[in-house]
Amino acid sequence: MQISRKSDYALRAMVYIAAWEEDKICSINEISDAEKVPREYLAKILKELSLQGLLHSYKGINGGYRLAKSREEITFLSIVEAMQGKIAVNDCIRHSDGDSCGRKSDCAMHEFWLAEQKRVTDSLGSVSLSSFNYKKFYPFAQRGNGKPVAETN
Amino acid sequence: MQISRKSDYALRAMVYIAAWEEDKICSINEISDAEKVPREYLAKILKELSLQGLLHSYKGINGGYRLAKSREEITFLSIVEAMQGKIAVNDCIRHSDGDSCGRKSDCAMHEFWLAEQKRVTDSLGSVSLSSFNYKKFYPFAQRGNGKPVAETN
DNA sequence: CAATCATGGAGTTAATCAATCCACTTATCG
């Protein structure tokens, strides 16, 4: 795998959006300012996240993004995989089309990496936008139109 | 992190060498043939592994490499880190010089990645050349000059 | 001294990451 900066930006953006009440629409500028992520790059990322079904986008003035699913449904794994494709700890695992790493079934490492891989995906898959504790970092999470946020978990 | 092919080759080579009795010297050619790793590339890798103190090298005819430490002392983590440097799951962790990812202490993700990181290093650090079950893949591991191998664990 | 090994350095190729620029469209508000 290796969590790319792109995934990192995506996670930060999603966590940021999730910190607000559900119907709040966050613009690219707002997020890039808050998270100190390059504006144009972030635009691509948010676009991709909506293509992947994690965000809804709104055009025009007052446009922006909001979550397309509930916070519980959006795991860190789903965000990372939306950015980088399926996670793979190494080549041996990446092309798991039977012949894995070109060493067929006699690859001494394959089984080991599979287990390692599972450990990572399980871990990233177990954290969602509702279980992640963002309140600590986003005091505004309690603001908005009065509706407190993340009461769902 | 991301386990590079280089690390993968290094692991395979180390596992191969560890499968033999302790005083057996394995040449680059032998290992590259057995593990189907590009000869010249493997040469660099083995060189580096001996610079890192994991292998001893022997020049001249009948030269090659053997383990520089006991199998218990050589963990997968130490091999991977010899190849790629300290493992880091992402940028946020990589430059952990206080200011980590440029977001100082208010980085919402830092703590999370640190835990993730620890999980990975603990895991790779818990497997050594003596605990890894290579016998399954290397029937010759019982050959050699009669001394059976890996009785140490 | 010749064969067989490791060593060292330079160079290559391809891919990928992390952007950046800019022209275009869309929606709202006054």
Add this chain to the structure above:
DNA sequence: CGATAAGTGGATTGATTAACTCCATGATTG
């Protein structure tokens, strides 16, 4: 209607790195 502020799309770039490859040199042993 028309200015404004938003997202969209495409092209392009610069830096870095991964994964080699070539080859000339030097050591060791029989």
